[in-house]
Amino acid sequence: MTLLKEKMVLLAPFVVLLVILIFSLTLIPSVHxxxxxxxxxxxxxxxxxxxxxxxxxxxxxxxxxxxxxxxxxxxxxxxxxxxxxxxxxxxxxxxxxxxxxxxxxxxxxxxxxxxxxxxxxxxxxxxxxxxxxxxxxxxxxxxxxxxxxxxxxxxxxxxxxxxxxxxxxxxxxxxxxxxxxxxxxxxxxxNKISANSANGNAPVSLVQPLWMASIAGALLIFAKVRKLRFFKRTEALFSRLLQGLIGAVLAAICGYGLVWIAGEWVGMNIPQFHETALFIALCYFSFYLMIAAVTAWVGLSGAGIFGILFFFGTPLLTLAPEMMSAFYRDWVYSWLPMRFASEGLRDLLFFDKGLDMNQPVTVLLAIGTVSFLLLLAAALKPQAVSKEAEEKISF
Structure with a gap:
């Protein structure tokens, strides 16, 4: 009976209701x-x-x-x-x-x-x-x-x-x-949608695994970097640079891997294989750097932001901005990084446009560039070099 006296047990019903309320809000834009x-x-x-x-x-x-x-x-x-x-x-x-x-x-x-x-x-x-x-x-x-x-x-x-x-x-x-x-x-x-395009939702279908893979890759590398102890700031800076380079390799794997799986295994119609793969690689790299930069400054708790963006943002990607409420259109959709991935994929899959410096590509490059600079700047934080290392250096 002691279990029933625990505060967390008593709070459990309220926590469950709160979680239901929060995630039920994700359904509002697509209900009517x-x-x-x-x-x-x-x-x-x-x-x-x-x-x-x-x-x-x-x-x-x-x-x-x-x-x-x-x-x-x-x-x-x-x-x-x-x-x-x-x-x-x-x-x-x-x-x-x-x-x-x-x-x-x-x-x-x-x-x-x-x-x-x-x-x-x-x-x-x-x-x-x-x-x-x-x-x-x-x-x-x-x-x-x-x-x-x-x-x-x-x-x-x-x-x-x-x-x-x-x-x-x-x-x-x-x-x-x-x-x-x-x-x-x-x-x-x-600009017809093909028979094998998830009823026109192929861009959203590709963005979902892309976003989750970006989170997974960034957190795995972050977990390893966090365990390292640096004796010099140059070592910390090099580790951040290496963290970004690893992201580039993961981006190439994600780009070509996701397109190949979607086309060959799932049967999705992808008219421009290489252009689509390169664009997905760019999306992954930008998202990876963004997540890496946030976790480098805030810590593992910062990853929760991107999980929330996934649950609240994905339903919006299937809707046109003109079919959203003013709140979701101006305060949620307009800030979603994944919407640029969806729009760029829509151009490639349905509008027969090549990979060029259009708005999605420009925005994604800007996100990646700013995120990479913030990631490098994280090496200059006081915590970047361990206290034990500082003591050894001063000694």
């Missing part, structure tokens, strides 16, 4: 994500049409204006961005500026106006879905655009029937056949 100001490009290339007695009509411009009026606002799900032509929209999709695009073609008004004639022709709009940008956001954008076109179709049907009724004209067979869908949708998925 709602888009807010999701950037979607809208392109109006409509050249208009001359209508008898009504002058020139540009239905594309009217639709674009109405769309922005009805679905815009500070808390709107979509942020419409006017783009001058389809080529510019595609460039924006490739740069991950937009999650989708709505293209209104040149002959839109002409075909729309023909619905009231004896020889009607159905109008078309093009919907581009940027699959590789983010699966959840791209699907949400696609659904919203589909619903939008259906809403426009309903308006066109009502207008056509009202006009014919006023004229006292009957609906022809050709008009009736087009009435079900006066505006057709030509849907195209760009």
């Amino acid at each position: 994500p709602e888009p807010k100001n999701l950037p979607i490009a809208i392109v109006n290339e409509d050249q208009g049409a001359e209508l008898l007695g009504r002058g020139k009509l540009n239905r594309g411009a009217e639709i674009a204006l109405n769309i922005k009026k009805e679905t815009s606002g500070e808390d709107a799900a979509v942020k419409w961005i006017d783009v001058k032509n389809e080529k510019s929209a595609r460039n924006g999709l490739n740069d991950r500026t937009y999650y989708a695009a709505l293209i209104i073609p040149k002959d839109f008004s002409q075909k729309q106006s023909s619905l009231q004639t004896a020889h009607p022709a159905g109008a078309k709009v093009k919907i581009l879905i940027n699959q590789g940008a983010n699966t959840i956001a791209a699907n949400a954008a696609g659904q919203m655009l589909n619903q939008l076109v259906e809403h426009i179709n309903q308006q066109v049907r009502e207008q056509l029937l009202t006009t014919l009724e006023k004229r006292g004209a009957a609906l022809s067979a050709e008009q009736a056949s087009l009435l079900a869908a006066p505006i057709e949708k030509d849907i195209e998925n760009v």
Whole structure:
């Protein structure tokens, strides 16, 4: 019965509840994500049409204006961005500026106006879905655009029937056949995700073992360095330098090892083997140096920070920033080092971009450089040379 009198036993239920509360918070961002100001490009290339007695009509411009009026606002799900032509929209999709695009073609008004004639022709709009940008956001954008076109179709049907009724004209067979869908949708998925890409979450799937391997490697070497006793600061400095060099070797092993395992064993589609392996090696080296620098200054307790980042950060990597709450987007996601690894992998896996000095690479290099300098500076701490060593030197 003495066990029941121990304080830790009495505190155990509260500790368990606290742990449950803390780690339950990691579920909040992904439980019910709602888009807010999701950037979607809208392109109006409509050249208009001359209508008898009504002058020139540009239905594309009217639709674009109405769309922005009805679905815009500070808390709107979509942020419409006017783009001058389809080529510019595609460039924006490739740069991950937009999650989708709505293209209104040149002959839109002409075909729309023909619905009231004896020889009607159905109008078309093009919907581009940027699959590789983010699966959840791209699907949400696609659904919203589909619903939008259906809403426009309903308006066109009502207008056509009202006009014919006023004229006292009957609906022809050709008009009736087009009435079900006066505006057709030509849907195209760009920057497609392959069948073997974890439903578009391949970057996140690779970041998880990469991050944990970085922690494991950094802590293993830290444990060995901590046991060493240095007689000179040059010895301590050399050990820190060697610690960094070991990290470079581990980075190469992680980069090529992880890509080979993911491709050959798991079956993940990795179109650029060497570029992806080198990028993962860079990620590992930057993360390794960051963890090594923190533990060198703070000690083993500093490793807990990176464990917490893993649990709180990983769920966010599957979401687009526009689908997060302001708190998670501004105070958690924006500070996550692993998000740059995920974004860089997304460019390599889905956007057919090579390994260059883009934002993820630049940020990772900056993290690695600062971390390496801090790691070397740890050799200058008073504790870097043991007291026994100092006494021997002074003696």
